[in-house]
Amino acid sequence: MNDDSGSKQIIDVLIIGAGLAGLAAASDLKSQGRNVIVVDKGRGPGGRLASRHIANASFDNGAQFMTTRHPRFLSQVQQWIEAGVAEKWYSSFPGHPNSHARYRGVPTMTAIAKNLAVGLDVRCSNQVTSISSDESFWFTLLENGDTIKSRALIVTSPVPQTKTLLAAGNIQLSSHNKQRLDHITYESCLSVMAILDMPSALTPPGALMLNEGPIAWITDNQQKGVSAIPSVTIHASGDFSSRYFNEDSNASGGLLIKAAKPFIKAEVKEFQVHGWRYSKPVNIDTKPCMIANEDTDLPPIILAGDAFDGPRVEGAVLSGWAAAEALLCYI
Numbered sequence: 001m002n003d004d005s006g007s008k009q010i011i012d013v014l015i016i017g018a019g020l021a022g023l024a025a026a027s028d029l030k031s032q033g034r035n036v037i038v039v040d041k042g043r044g045p046g047g048r049l050a051s052r053h054i055a056n057a058s059f060d061n062g063a064q065f066m067t068t069r070h071p072r073f074l075s076q077v078q079q080w081i082e083a084g085v086a087e088k089w090y091s092s093f094p095g096h097p098n099s100h101a102r103y104r105g106v107p108t109m110t111a112i113a114k115n116l117a118v119g120l121d122v123r124c125s126n127q128v129t130s131i132s133s134d135e136s137f138w139f140t141l142l143e144n145g146d147t148i149k150s151r152a153l154i155v156t157s158p159v160p161q162t163k164t165l166l167a168a169g170n171i172q173l174s175s176h177n178k179q180r181l182d183h184i185t186y187e188s189c190l191s192v193m194a195i196l197d198m199p200s201a202l203t204p205p206g207a208l209m210l211n212e213g214p215i216a217w218i219t220d221n222q223q224k225g226v227s228a229i230p231s232v233t234i235h236a237s238g239d240f241s242s243r244y245f246n247e248d249s250n251a252s253g254g255l256l257i258k259a260a261k262p263f264i265k266a267e268v269k270e271f272q273v274h275g276w277r278y279s280k281p282v283n284i285d286t287k288p289c290m291i292a293n294e295d296t297d298l299p300p301i302i303l304a305g306d307a308f309d310g311p312r313v314e315g316a317v318l319s320g321w322a323a324a325e326a327l328l329c330y331i
């Protein structure tokens with residue numbers, strides 16, 4: 001049994017994570033009349049859809065674009081375009097003609113998350129430290145000492161972080177669901193955000209994908225329309241990132257800038273490095289979300305995120321919607 005003395009009310013659903021999965025789930029549940037709170041440890045919504053500003057330069061630091069396959073997601077992207085927070089970036093670039101259209105956030109990728117968060121009760125800078133339950137309710141303990149009591153829980157943190165939360169609360173899932181979680185793995189990504197002394201030499205649309213070497217991807221943020229001044233985002237390959245993730249970030253950033261020089265030509269005036277420990281799920285689950293209370297006595301708890309419906313922006317949103325639909329059978 002748990003101390004719920006900090007709970008002032010009982011809500012229908014508490015969602016951990018204001019990335020796209022959490023926000024998509026919250027949006028659907030709210031539209032069905034459910035009382036929902038979303039909490040996130042980050043300073044703003046978006047999760048891996050992140051942007052950063054350094055001096056007068058702006059960067060998309062996490063996801064660079066979104067693609068659309070599912071009709072509902074395509075329709076959602078059209079709504080974002082109409083709302084002025086997304087636009088088509090490109091459909092093909094040298095070496096990759098006529099591939100899926102790539103859509104970007106306007107002015108940055110974070111705008112999409114902010115748009116989805118409008119009208120929702122999203123509480124950022126609120127880290128969840130543990131979750132626990134009795135036979136009817138969930139008790140979510142926040143770092144600030146508050147506890148939120150809810151009839152149901154949706155957890156959208158990257159799966160290793162979700163497993164830590166489950167373990168902290170001694171929450172036992174069925175052995176089948178435990179196996180499903182253990183199957184999911186992620187790769188890391190070191191991201192360099194660099195201000196240049198002149199426009200980069202990348203050809204339009206300002207995106208370069210590399211299949212070998214330390215770099216996987218370079219975006220020219222100025223060509224993309226994100227940055228007012230010349231700047232690039234460089235994403236390291238999975239191999240480089242795992243090798244250098246815990247090394248000195250300035251030194252790793254320097255190696256990546258050196259490797260990028262033949263493509264960007266310009267000199268780097270200033271740079272910062274961000275490490276995404278759980279950048280992209282590599283082994284994903286086979287279902288769009290996990291009904292984690294299945295075969296247990298736990299109150300409803302659904303796990304969602306890109307590890308369940310595909311390692312991309314679209315997968316996260318579809319997983320969030322699937323989580324909301326699954327939960328509506330219980331509450």
Ligand SMILES: Cc1cc2nc3c(=O)[nH]c(=O)nc-3n(C[C@H](O)[C@H](O)[C@H](O)COP(=O)(O)OP(=O)(O)OC[C@H]3O[C@@H](n4cnc5c(N)ncnc54)[C@H](O)[C@@H]3O)c2cc1C
Nearest residue numbers: 017019020021041047048063064128157305306312313316
């Ligand atoms: C470098 C990089 C490049 C990418 N490029 C692309 C791309 O070009 N196209 C594409 O489609 N996808 C791309 N992706 C993948 C895409 O960003 C993700 O698939 C998607 O954003 C995942 O959304 P999510 O909601 O599942 O998870 P997240 O966005 O990770 O959201 C989970 C949230 O949970 C919060 N959280 C975790 N633990 C706690 C806690 N204890 N308490 C409170 N909050 C917590 C986190 O702060 C986070 O905001 C990229 C990702 C990275 C990192």
